Amino acid sequence: GDSVTQMEGPVTLSEEAFLTINCTYTATGYPSLFWYVQYPGEGLQLLLKATKADDKGSNKGFEATYRKETTSFHLEKGSVQVSDSAVYFCARTQGGSEKLVFGKGTKLTVNP
Amino acid sequence: EAGVAQSPRYKIIEKRQSVAFWCNPISGHATLYWYQQILGQGPKLLIQFQNNGVVDDSQLPKDRFSAERLKGVDSTLKIQPAKLEDSAVYLCASSTFSRQGRGYTFGSGTRLTVV
Numbered sequence: 001g002d003s004v005t006q007m008e009g010p011v012t013l014s015e016e017a018f019l020t021i022n023c024t025y026t027a028t029g030y031p032s033l034f035w036y037v038q039y040p041g042e043g044l045q046l047l048l049k050a051t052k053a054d055d056k057g058s059n060k061g062f063e064a065t066y067r068k069e070t071t072s073f074h075l076e077k078g079s080v081q082v083s084d085s086a087v088y089f090c091a092r093t094q095g096g097s098e099k100l101v102f103g104k105g106t107k108l109t110v111n112p
Numbered sequence: 113e114a115g116v117a118q119s120p121r122y123k124i125i126e127k128r129q130s131v132a133f134w135c136n137p138i139s140g141h142a143t144l145y146w147y148q149q150i151l152g153q154g155p156k157l158l159i160q161f162q163n164n165g166v167v168d169d170s171q172l173p174k175d176r177f178s179a180e181r182l183k184g185v186d187s188t189l190k191i192q193p194a195k196l197e198d199s200a201v202y203l204c205a206s207s208t209f210s211r212q213g214r215g216y217t218f219g220s221g222t223r224l225t226v227v
Contacts, residue, residue, distance in 0.1 A: 044218040104153055105153070
C-alpha cells in the first residue's frame with residue numbers, strides 16, 4: 001500500500017551544520033506531502049507542505065521540494081540550531097479520504 | 113483560533129481496565145482523525161470521521177477499540193479491555209479544505225500507559 005520511507009535516525013549534528021533528512025514516497029495518485037515536527041513532550045506541528053510536483057515548501061529556514069521523478073521530499077536546512085532538536089516526520093495524503101500516512105520519524109539532536 | 117483540545121493529558125491504567133479519551137476539534141472542521149503513536153514510531157491512523165460518519169476504520173482493533181463522534185463535533189475513543197501493547201500516545205486531529213489545500217491540526221495527545 002501507500003507508504004512513506006524516512007532515513008533512519010538518530011541524527012546528531014553540531015550547531016550551524018547542514019541538515020538533510022531523506023524522505024521517499026510510493027508513487028500512487030497525486031499526494032500532498034508534509035513535514036511535521038514534534039518537540040519533546042509536545043504534539044505534532046506542521047513544518048511545511050507541498051501539494052504538487054516541483055512545489056517547494058519552506059518555513060523557519062527549512063525547505064523541501066516535491067520531486068515527482070524521484071518520488072522524494074527531502075528536508076533541508078542550511079544551518080541548524082540547538083532549538084531544532086526534535087523528531088521530524090514525513091507524511092503524505094492517501095486516497096480519496098486524504099488521510100495522512102506517516103513515516104517512522106527521524107530524531108535530530110543538535111549540539112552547541 | 114483555538115486548537116484541537118484533548119483530555120486527559122496522561123492516563124495510567126492496569127491491563128484489562130477500560131479507558132476513554134476525549135477530543136474537541138477546531139470549530140468548523142468536518143473531518144476528525146484518531147491516531148495511535150507508539151514510542152519510536154510514526155502515528156498510525158485508527159479511525160477517520162467525516163461529520164458524524166465513519167470514513168475509514170480499517171486499522172481500528174474493533175474487538176477492543178470503539179469511537180464515536182456524536183453530532184459531528186466532539187469525539188471519544190474508548191479501549192475496553194486495555195492490553196499492555198496499547199501503551200502509546202493517542203493523537204486527535206481535525207482538518208478542513210481551503211484554497212491552500214487540506215490543512216491538518218493535531219492536538220497535544222493523551223499519553224496512555226498500561227501496566
